[in-house]
Amino acid sequence: MANLKNFLNNSVDDLPQSSSEQTKILAKKSFVPAILITISFIYVGLILLLPAANVFVTAFSKGFGPILEAVKRPDFQNAIKLTVALAVISLPLNTIFGLSAAWAIARNKFPGKAFLLSVIDLPFSISPVVAGLMIVLLYGRLGWFGSWLEANDIKVVFAFPGMLIATIFVSMPFIAREVIPVLDEMGTDQEEAARTLGANDWQIFWKVVVPNIRWGLLYGLVLTNARAMGEFGAVSVVSGNIANKTQSLPLFVEESYKQYETEVAYSAAVLLALLAVVTLVLKEILERKTHNANSRK
Amino acid sequence: MVTTTPSSPPDKKRSQPNAFLKMLAKIPWTWVITFVYLTFLLILPIVAMLTKAASEPFDSFWKTATSPLALSSYEITFVTAFAAAAINGVFGTLIAWVIVRYNFFGKRFLEAVVDLPFALPTAVAGLTLATIYSDKGWIGSLFAPAGIKIAFSRIGVWLAMMFISLPFIVRTVQPVLTELEREIEEAAWSLGATKFQTFTQVILPPLTPSILTGVALGFSRAVGEYGSTVIIASNTPFKDLITPVLIFQRLEQYDYVGATVIGSVMLAISFVSLLAINLLQAWSKRYG
Numbered sequence: 038m039a040n041l042k043n044f045l046n047n048s049v050d051d052l053p054q055s056s057s058e059q060t061k062i063l064a065k066k067s068f069v070p071a072i073l074i075t076i077s078f079i080y081v082g083l084i085l086l087l088p089a090a091n092v093f094v095t096a097f098s099k100g101f102g103p104i105l106e107a108v109k110r111p112d113f114q115n116a117i118k119l120t121v122a123l124a125v126i127s128l129p130l131n132t133i134f135g136l137s138a139a140w141a142i143a144r145n146k147f148p149g150k151a152f153l154l155s156v157i158d159l160p161f162s163i164s165p166v167v168a169g170l171m172i173v174l175l176y177g178r179l180g181w182f183g184s185w186l187e188a189n190d191i192k193v194v195f196a197f198p199g200m201l202i203a204t205i206f207v208s209m210p211f212i213a214r215e216v217i218p219v220l221d222e223m224g225t226d227q228e229e230a231a232r233t234l235g236a237n238d239w240q241i242f243w244k245v246v247v248p249n250i251r252w253g254l255l256y257g258l259v260l261t262n263a264r265a266m267g268e269f270g271a272v273s274v275v276s277g278n279i280a281n282k283t284q285s286l287p288l289f290v291e292e293s294y295k296q297y298e299t300e301v302a303y304s305a306a307v308l309l310a311l312l313a314v315v316t317l318v319l320k321e322i323l324e325r326k327t328h329n330a331n332s333r334k
Numbered sequence: 335m336v337t338t339t340p341s342s343p344p345d346k347k348r349s350q351p352n353a354f355l356k357m358l359a360k361i362p363w364t365w366v367i368t369f370v371y372l373t374f375l376l377i378l379p380i381v382a383m384l385t386k387a388a389s390e391p392f393d394s395f396w397k398t399a400t401s402p403l404a405l406s407s408y409e410i411t412f413v414t415a416f417a418a419a420a421i422n423g424v425f426g427t428l429i430a431w432v433i434v435r436y437n438f439f440g441k442r443f444l445e446a447v448v449d450l451p452f453a454l455p456t457a458v459a460g461l462t463l464a465t466i467y468s469d470k471g472w473i474g475s476l477f478a479p480a481g482i483k484i485a486f487s488r489i490g491v492w493l494a495m496m497f498i499s500l501p502f503i504v505r506t507v508q509p510v511l512t513e514l515e516r517e518i519e520e521a522a523w524s525l526g527a528t529k530f531q532t533f534t535q536v537i538l539p540p541l542t543p544s545i546l547t548g549v550a551l552g553f554s555r556a557v558g559e560y561g562s563t564v565i566i567a568s569n570t571p572f573k574d575l576i577t578p579v580l581i582f583q584r585l586e587q588y589d590y591v592g593a594t595v596i597g598s599v600m601l602a603i604s605f606v607s608l609l610a611i612n613l614l615q616a617w618s619k620r621y622g
Contacts, residue, residue: 073428088462092458137364137367164560165558165561166560166581166600167581167601173585267456270578273561287456309454318446
């Protein structure tokens with residue numbers, strides 16, 4: 038409420054009017070912020086917070102017992118392993134790509150720069166189901182690489198490699214998107230200084246660039262990880278959803294729910310929801326760090 | 335653009351390996367990584383699907399793309415997604431306004447919660463929404479006596495789309511609102527404009543492009559959404575069967591042609607919305 042008073046004082050100071058009019062305006066305006074803030078909380082509460090709260094309430098409604106029971110199931114453990122594996126492999130690959138692309142785009146001027154940026158953003162606007170379909174059409178039995186893969190006895194679709202490709206596809210743009218603005222902001226002065234002092238590319242990258250972009254990069258990594266672990270649509274199309282084999286944690290949630298094993302579904306869901314909470318907390322911290330780093334300049 | 339680039343590298347590799355490798359060696363490796371990655375993981379899959387779709391005779395392509403079931407799925411998907419994005423356009427702008435302009439208890443919490451749909455896997459969102467809005471759920475049970483069914487109906491799909499598209503509007507409007515100069519508003523006030531006039535004539539015009547961009551981003555995300563919508567919908571044809579689910583069902587029935595044709599329609603719409611978003615962003619920059 039103190040801030041509300043502040044807000045009012047500021048606006049009143051700016052108005053060169055008689056005191057009776059001032060009080061009128063004050064009385065009229067004082068409700069607006071409070072009403073808007075209340076509406077915001079109600080809307081966010083209903084649309085976002087209530088569903089999120091329900092995950093925890095339902096999962097823990099009978100204590101930890103059912104969750105511990107569910108975690109013992111081999112298909113559950115397998116789903117966890119698979120989800121972690123997908124993230125562990127796709128994260129470094131997308132980091133290498135994201136840094137290369139960010140560097141190439143932020144440090145060069147060329148025609149079609151805006152176009153290349155939108156190409157990198159494409160995975161965000163393509164439906165995950167369509168992304169999965171495209172991978173099936175490319176690597177499936179009847180796809181372009183299908184006969185070659187079959188001849189060499191490599192399974193991509195309905196197997197781990199296909200799920201990995203789908204995961205990489207949907208989480209591809211995050212790092213480049215977060216790092217490009219930081220590189221733009223940073224400018225090239227420090228890099229040029231390092232170069233005149235005799236540093237090579239590798240030294241410049243590790244000693245000058247990385248310290249500058251670290252928070253933006255971490256932020257991108259957090260988002261990539263959340264998407265990689267949580268992806269459902271694309272992975273679902275490609276995986277064939279075979280229990281114990283190609284069932285990642287989000288697929289396991291849906292499958293258990295469809296089999297009316299609601300308790301098991303919620304046990305898996307609560308793990309993913311915890312991941313979301315950690316993601317949000319890290320996101321807040323990193324957002325503040327990047328913001329501070331930028332405003333210091 | 336998409337159709338020409340990817341077919342050439344594999345051909346060149348085979349025909350003139352030396353010349354191609356020499357050319358590659360001269361390109362900075364950041365470019366090489368960027369292009370190889372994009373070509374194999376993004377462009378090639380898109381081309382594979384477009385080629386497959388193009389190999390279908392136009393007549394049968396058209397017939398599949400405009401079958402009654404497909405048409406009804408487009409209507410359900412696009413109208414519902416638009417309704418979700420439009421409502422979030424209003425409330426998302428309001429939330430962005432509140433976050434930028436006011437200080438209040440719980441502001442940081444509100445800011446963090448807005449990003450929840452980015453962090454919460456869609457399967458979990460679908461599961462919990464289906465539970466809350468079912469006949470026995472927290473909210474569904476309030477509507478059940480009136481005979482209103484929310485989960486496993488089109489209203490459920492709409493709610494799921496609202497859930498996933500909200501942060502796009504808030505996060506697009508917020509930075510523009512932060513940059514907005516308050517002096518102009520104060521000038522309008524001191525010239526005797528009412529609060530309402532100031533809002534509609536001074537604040538809203540420069541904000542409009544970013545609101546529309548946010549709505550377009552949210553819409554495009556809602557149209558493509560699968561995880562949460564497939565769980566909360568009953569997926570009944572002509573009732574609440576959305577296009578992504580239809581593509582999935584086609585694939586499950588090994589109808590690759592049908593899936594590809596409808597998938598190409600979705601892809602075309604993704605391209606159009608991406609173009610629209612870029613144009614809107616260019617428009618909104620002109621205000622800055």
